[in-house]
Structures are given as structure tokens and as C-alpha cells.
Amino acid sequence: MKKILCIIFCLFIFVGCETKTGNEFEKEDFTVISIDESIPETGILDSFIDSIKYIPLETNKESMIHSITRFEVIDEKIVIFDKPGKSVLVFNSEGRFLHKIGKIGTGYDEFLDIRSIATDESKNRIYLFDQMQSAVLEFDIAGNFIDKTYFNNIFFSYFKKSNDKIYCFMHNRPYKRNFYDLICFEQNEVEKMYFPFSKKDDNFWFLPQYPFYIFNNQLNFVDIFSGRTFVISDNPVPGYLIDFGQKQMPLKYRKHKDLFFENKNDFAYLTLEFLENEKYLQFSYHWGKDIFNCLFIKNENKAIKIRNPYNWQERVPALFVKPSFAKDNYFISVFNNLQCVNLRKISKRLKDQQLANVVKNIDIGSNPVLIMYFLK
DSSP states (O other): OHHHHHHHHHHHHHHHHHTOOSTTOOGGGSEEEEOOTTSOEESOOTTTEEEEEEEEOOOSTTTOOSOOOEEEEETTEEEEEETTTTEEEEEETTSOEEEEOOOBSSSTTOBSOEEEEEEETTTTEEEEEETTTTEEEEEETTOOEEEEEEOTTOOOSEEEEETTEEEEEOTTOOBTTBOEEEEEEETTEEEEEEEEOSSOOTTOOOOSOOOEEEETTEEEEEETTTTEEEEOSSSOEEEEEEEOGGGBOOGGGGTOHHHHHHHGGGSEEEEEEEEEOSSEEEEEEEETTEEEEEEEEGGGTEEEEEOOOOOTTSSSOGGGGSOOEEETTEEEEEEOHHHHHHHHTTGGGOSOHHHHHHHTTOOTTSOOEEEEEEEO
């Protein structure tokens, strides 16, 4: 009898550990980054930026970009997702336009409405999620069609490809009446579901936010309201926790949009992209009514607020405060044509002559400029 009870107890412990899906972790499980009003502020970025490269994206009839929704860098190619323009464009590392990926149509190798893109750098593959067909189309970096996978009317807001699996952020659509933040598919079959909600909530919602990033070949998932990141494997592994102290957004507000809008100015929470490379984390956050941008220096365990330099004569432009991509030892920001045109008006006063030369050739009909910040 004692043996049976012991076996049952061990099974109970085992099952409890196996079903730990993300919501049950404690603060001490994470690497905590404390953010408060006392952290130092800087607008001069030379202390951690080694050099800057400006990449004007070629503008012609075939390469026109309405708006950069997301972009990725694989095989030294820049892959631009233009959601309003319903196109995916590939440029080389100097900004020269190469080709588009796929085309609109009803054929097997065509798409109707791209909702999101993902890449697999190990295979130099590009994946497009067509919401109207509920399918993912696979292409190589040269634009050749490879394959198409249907998902049985599953709709997701964002997805990422990792280790031959597709991880889908479900936004506000339930999977079989169960709410999960994240679902892993292998082919078109569900392999695992992460971060469940215990009951249906008609007010369940998320702010639009790309929740994934890759670091050290591992997929990371970001929950903006709880300020937590997880490394996604068989079970979530706690990553970082952004601790706003008394300003921390209560978790109940992430389910109830009315409560959130009523109380958002009283709390702090993450917003925009969360990026990581070897030396730094970069993220933006709301603090009451204000938005701050933070650079966390990993080896010093130090957080710095980056203010917008209003003096455009500074060597480093303000674009670093909102980078959209991180890899190896660099961040990349998007500098749109309107920002370039505004800078062109004062180009003679800019201390950064390289930037001055770039904006002189940009007009309101030009494609954006990418800025690569190489870090020390």
C-alpha cells in the first residue's frame, strides 16, 4: 500500500512539473531587470556605438514600399514585409533591389493576403502566412516556391519558424475553444500549446506587438504586459523579467481591455520590440503617460534610458531609440522618407556628413533608409 501511495505521489509531482506552461513561474525563476525612475538617462550614444552604416533602399517601379511592417536579415539579404503593399521584397546588403517573393493570385504557389512572415536562416527559407487561405507558403531566398502547408482555418497574428516547427501567436482567436498565447505546429498538426487561459473571456486581447525574437539560435517569446520573456523549448524556460516595482501592470488588465484603457496611465508595461544580441537588450516601455526606451548592458547588469536627442546636430540620430532588428553585434532602425526629408532641410548643419549625404538624395517618393548601428 505504501509503495502504491509513493508511486501515485511521484506521478503527481512529475505531471505537475510537466504541465508547467509559463503562467506558474515565480519572479525568482527569471533574470530580473529592475526599472524605476532613478535609472540614468543619456542622449549621446557614442559610448557604445562603434560605427553606423546607412542603407538607402533602392527606389524604382518594382521596389516601391508603402510601409515596412517587418524585416529580417538572412544570407546577407534584407527581406522586407510590406503589409499595406501586399508584398515581400528582397534587397542586398547595400540596399539594391533584387526581387519579390511570390505574387498575388489563386494558384497553388500564390497568396491572397499576407498576414505575417518568418524566416529560417539555417535553410535560407522565407515563409509567408496567407490568412485568407489559412496556409503558409515556403520560398527560398531567390524567390523559388518550395512548398505550401494548410492549417485548417487556424488564424494567427504572428509566427516564427524554428527547428522545423512553426510557433504561432494566437492573438485573440481560440484554438478549439481553448485560449493559448502560443501554439507549436509540426507540419499542420498541433504539437504543443503554451500559456493557457483557464476560461473563455470575451474581452481577451493583446496589443499589436511582434512577440518573438531569435537569440543564440533559440526562439524567445515576449509577453508585453507581464514584462516576461521565455525561451521556448519542450517547456517554456524563464528568461528575463522587467520589474517595474509598484508600477507593474497587474495581469488582470491583460485580459480586460476596458480595465486596461481605464488604468493604463497608472502603470508601466513593455511596448514595441524587445531585442537582444550578445551584449545588449533593447526595449521600450510605458511609464504612466510617458514612453521610454531602455538599453540594458548585460555584462554590467546596468539599464540606461535613451532619450530622443532633439538636437539633430548630434552625431548619432534619434533613430536608435526604436530599432526593429538585432543580430550579432548590431541593431537596425528604419528611417522613413518623411524623416529623411525633414532632415534634408537642415543637412548643412548636420555633423554626421554621411547622414547629410544620404538625406540629400531622398524625397517624399523614396523608399526608407535603414540604419545599422554596430556596437562596441
